[in-house]
Amino acid sequence: MSHEIGVLSLYEGFFRGGARILHTDVLAGLHGRGQRHRVLSIHENVYREATFQRMRDDACYQRLVAAGIPVTALRGAGPADAGPESARFTDHELSLFQREATASRVVVTLKEQPLRLVNQAGWAGPVVTCLHRSDPENQGSALTELRAAVAAGRVTALICCADATKSAYRAAGFPDSLLHVIPNGVDLRRFRPDRFARARLRRAFAIPHEAPVVAFAARYDGMKNVPLFLAAAARFLAQRPTAHVLMCGTGMTRDNEKLLADLRVTGLEGSSRVHLLGPRDDPQALFAAADVVALTSTFGEAAPLCLIEGLLCGAIPVATDVGDCAAIVAGRGLLTAPDADAIAAAWCEALARRTEFTPALLAAREQFGRRRMLAAYAALIWRADGHSARRRPSRVLEPVG
Structure with missing residues (x-):
């Protein structure tokens, strides 16, 4: 050089x-x-x-x-x-x-x-x-x-x-x-659909192979609107008795009293279908195991990395309309109003339209590499x-x- x-x-x-x-x-x-x-x-x-x-x-x-x-x-x-x-x-x-x-x-x-x-x-x-x-x-x-x-x-x-x-x-x-x-x-070698990682992570948390899974990767911060996510999760889990929710990021553990209070408010404190994983160094495994990657922020976001990483691993992005989320999600997932019922309904719609979105997720790889x-x-x-x-x-x- x-x-x-x-x-x-x-x-x-x-x-x-x-x-x-x-x-x-x-x-x-x-x-x-x-x-x-x-x-x-x-x-x-x-x-x-x-x-x-x-x-x-x-x-x-x-x-x-x-x-x-x-x-x-x-x-x-x-x-x-x-x-x-x-x-x-x-x-x-x-x-x-x-x-x-x-x-x-x-x-x-x-x-x-x-x-x-x-x-x-x-x-x-x-x-x-x-x-x-x-x-x-x-x-x-x-x-x-x-x-x-x-x-x-x-x-x-x-x-x-x-x-x-x-x-x-x-x-x-x-x-x-x-x-x-x-x-x-992002690194396309790391973030990609991986059926083996999907099976391993689901097995580790006793999640059935066919169960619907929503992933939420965020730190515990007001910008991420964790209470809104949990309110939507409560409605979604009530509608889908076999579904599970994965939450990872700093503060997403039972050591966080604020998160425990949020769980109590939504009636999810003792749920075996809400998995608090804390910080993880393998987000690609989390997203590969998920069917939907969710974002419920109502301010501050720009181009959320979780949506990009998630969709490259095959999870359908469902996000509130903040920052550049509309452009990231366009044709590959769904935008939703910042309302718990609307978000839960959007997750259900994304699951129902999975085969429709999959080709667009695969085609997005070049754009987001x-x-x-x-x-x-x-x-x-x-x-x-x-x-x-x-x-x-x-x-x-x-x-x-």
């Missing part, structure tokens, strides 16, 4: 979520192919979604390290001080960031929250910020930090994972010249560094997926 550039990615922490999973996939796909990536996490450990999450236990951290990407933490936060709005950075912390950033050519921030570090350090840039939501006004001080970074000329590009994200940030006053849509993509996503990220990072197209290495992608 004739030339490589260093890229430093800034994270708030290694808490579970689709944005970190996607960013990890991007870094693993680009590292060593014209770019040398590093990750600096502001917090080593975080407490979110009623769960204490250690960086070194996290699947994204482990994958980055396995790919040869150095990962360090700025501060060893614990449950009491792991929130994104923690105190200002010390001189020592700012010095550590300056050292890491100076060793790179481009700084990439996962969402806008880490820009508080960039702004306090007075880092000149170039900075590329990845945006993964469609509600910029609903994220504490993050929007203020983003505006400050853009006004200071530090930010050279804003990567939007969805058209809905671009529209929302344009409406918030950011210029089109900064906003670039790069749709989410990650090849174009990786190429677009690579090109934008190179442009941020100021390199012309003729100096870019031609091989920036993995062979398949």
Whole structure:
């Protein structure tokens, strides 16, 4: 390789979520192919979604390290001080960031929250910020930090994972010249229909082969509207006596008192057909075992990774109309009103129309593969560094997926 550039990615922490999973996939796909990536996490450990999450236990951290990407933490936060709005950075912390950033050519921030570090350090840039939501006004001080970074000329590009994200940030006053849509993509080798994984997971939870299964993959967060999902699940399970519901993600365990309260309200607390699986590192097995992948969010979503991963594994997507869900679901599943009865009815309709949707799910593989996503990220990072197209290495992608 004739030339490589260093890229430093800034994270708030290694808490579970689709944005970190996607960013990890991007870094693993680009590292060593014209770019040398590093990750600096502001917090080593975080407490979110009623769960204490250690960086070194996290699947994204482990994958980055396995790919040869150095990962360090700025501060060893614990449950009491792991929130994104923690105190200002010390001189020592700012010095550590300056050292890491100076060793790179481009700084990439996962969402806008880490820009508080960039702004306090007075880092000149170039900075590329990845945006993964469609509600910029609903994220504490993050929007203020983003505006400050853009006004200071530090930010050279804003990567939007969805058209809905671009529209929302344009409406918030950011210029089109900064906003670039790069749709989410996933590894097709990993996310695919798999009858063996389907059989294994169903067997593990004593779910009959022919039983209808709805999967819900989300962290326990207000944006995900877990109470609405459970209200719909109660109606669905009452109508389908053999059906089961799988819930995975951070906070989806019986250790979460808020989730237990939601289950009690809907009468599902003791149900043997509601499976709380907590965080899992094999979402492809969950989706392969499901017939429907559900999303009940009512705000904030952009291009939910769970819908894309689920449909690529053969589960029919049924979602509320938020973010880019309509485009993801179009012809492959169903949109539904944010109403428990309507959602339960949509799950039943999706099951009845399974043979109709299956060809469209199979045809979606090329659209949602990650090849174009990786190429677009690579090109934008190179442009941020100021390199012309003729100096870019031609091989920036993995062979398949």
